[in-house]
Amino acid sequence: MLHRRTRAVCAALTTSAALIVAGLGGSASAAPALSAAETLRTADAPPALLAAMQRDLGLDRAQARERLANEAEAGATAGRLRLALGRDFAGAWVRGAASDRLTVATTDPADVDRIEAAGARATVVPHTxxxxxxxxxxxxxxxxxxxxxxxxxxxxxxxxxxxxxxxxxxxxxxxxxxxxxxxxxxxxxxxSAERPRPLYDLRGGDAYYIDNSSRCSIGFPVTRGTQQGFATAGHCGRAGSSTTGSNRVAQGTFQASVFPGNDMAWVATNSSWTATPYVNGSSVQVAGSTQAPVGSSVCRSGSTTGWHCGTVQQLNSSVTYPEGTISGVTRTSVCAEPGDSGGSFISGSQAQGVTSGGSGNCTSGGTTFFQPLNPILQNYGLTLRTTGGSDPGDPGDPGDPGGTWAAGTVYQAGATVTYGGATYRCLQAHQAQSGWEPPNVPALWQRV
Missing domain, CATH: 3.30.300.50 (GMP Synthetase; Chain A, domain 3)
Structure with missing residues (x-):
């Protein structure tokens, strides 16, 4: 029953998305536009991630794939409705084992018909x-x-x-x-009696050592011009700290670090190291950094406990550690333990962030926070290494055939760009890349 129902929901959301594009200023193009699931490459979810979803979310492999496809379509639909509802918008979330129930909240009862016409459940609430x-x-x-x-x-x-x-x-x-x-x-x-703390002395997807002492983990490989390196948690090291790899070979230097306040940092590596679009070796491919909506499945890779999955509970959370408060982190139901900090959070093939801290463990369960990746990319001018991406130093398509859109730029929901003589508004936060030009990806951009 779940297989048939989720396929129907995914198809309905895709159809609704097309109707919304037509009704809210979208235009047809000669080439068929990619669906949200195609844009975010949910079919590329790696076996290790799917296995963790099966174990932690009670799904079989087909259900895990369907859930990722449903979440991609739901995120695009929610982005379009956020734009359509304007100031009335009060949030959106998915529920159900297959994420097949998208709910969109509004403060205006007059918006209910529009929300339901898009294939979502509407709820009227008091606060925007x-x-x-x-x-x-x-x-x-x-x-x-x-x-x-x-x-x-x-x-x-x-x-x-x-x-x-x-x-x-x-x-x-x-x-x-x-x-x-x-x-x-x-x-x-x-x-709550929880006492969140940073997960120090850790290995994550790939272990590295700071000043030949404490251990943390590589979050996501990145580039900055011709320089290669990786994003990680700020509490792992300070600017100027040196790093060595798990093999104790000289690796690089922290270029910038913020903690507390945020929990972000990046390390530039020497010529012996090459940035790749993978998590935990070659098993997990990273295709982009589109932010997953509340309620979506999300998985974490860490060297202490391996792959574990849960759901996105809240975006833009704040948490106080003994060292101080950090803001803008995402709260999840994924478990973690010391040794997992700095590691990669990913939803399908889309990079979400780096492990920050939390409470509990992977025996009794717990809460874990991650520092979203897009702010790290934006703050430090980094480009995420993705499958099919350009070589380090290649900025990609600058926006031809003319306009302000540019590959490598981090766009937030609501941002506007021009491309090919038309104006588009961003529906979901992401880092732009070649192939994701606005006319090609209605899951990410809407013509206005």
Whole structure:
């Protein structure tokens, strides 16, 4: 039953996406546009990732593939509806073993018909995404001058339409909310005894050593011009720290690092090392960095516990470690243990981020946060190495036949570009690459 139902849902979402393009300013082109699943190359999901999804999400292999395809189409549909609903938009999420139920929230009952016509379930809520995000931003600012040891995690929870603060003491939540001048009606308190911490002394997908001492893991290989290297967690090392590979051969140097505040860094390697578009050797291919929506499956590779999967619970979360608060991380239900930090989070073939920290373990379960990859790429001017990508130093198609779109640029949802004399708006955050020109990928761009 699940096989037939998920195929039908995927087909319905693809059809709905085409209708939305036609109804919201899209135009037909001579060559057929790629579907979301084709754009994000969900069929390229590697065996190790599919096996982990089977184990952790209770799926068989066909169901795992169908879930990834459904999530790709749901993300594109949600992006189009975000654009169509404008200020009324209040978030979107997928549910079900096959991610076959996309829900889109709005504050305006008049939007319900439009949402349902796109193949999604509609729900009307009191607070827009903008209102909740603004409230979280105020808490982020207040946390810089406030003791958040008893309130280590906070995030916008889209399904409950609230700003959640996890806390060991409710009085600490009241003090934080008051200091941030946030309306208490927006806040939902979740009692939690968790004490998140960075996962130091780690190996991840490929181990490396910092200053011949502590261990961390390579997140994703990248390039910057002709320079090769990799993205990793900021808590692993500081700018100027040297690294050696798992074989103790000289490897490179940390070029930049931020922690706390964020948990991002990148290492430039010497000529003995070559950046490749793989995680854990050649078994997992990376095709891009399109951000997965809330509720999507996500898997992590780490040298301590191997492959483990779960779901994206919240985007743009904040978490307090003993060293300080970091913001903009993604909260997941994936387990992790010391030795997994800095490693790769991936959804299908799309790179998501690098392991930051969390609580629990892979015996009893737990929560793990990852630093999203796109901000690392954007902040440091890095290009993710992808399968089918250009050689290091080749910037790719600069936007011919004319326009502002450019391969290698990180685009956020809502960004606008021109290409071929037309204007397009970005539907899902991603780093552009050759082959993903706006007319070719309606999962990522909509003509306006």
């Amino acid at each position: 995404s903008a209102v909740l995000d603004a409230a979280k931003a105020r808490i982020d600012r207040a946390a810089k001058h406030h003791d958040t040891a008893a309130t280590p995690v906070w995030y916008v929870d889209v399904p409950s339409n609230s700003l959640v603060v996890e806390a060991s003491r409710r009085s600490a939540v009241r003090a934080l909310v008051k200091a941030a001048k946030v309306d208490a009606a927006l806040v939902r308190v979740v009692d």
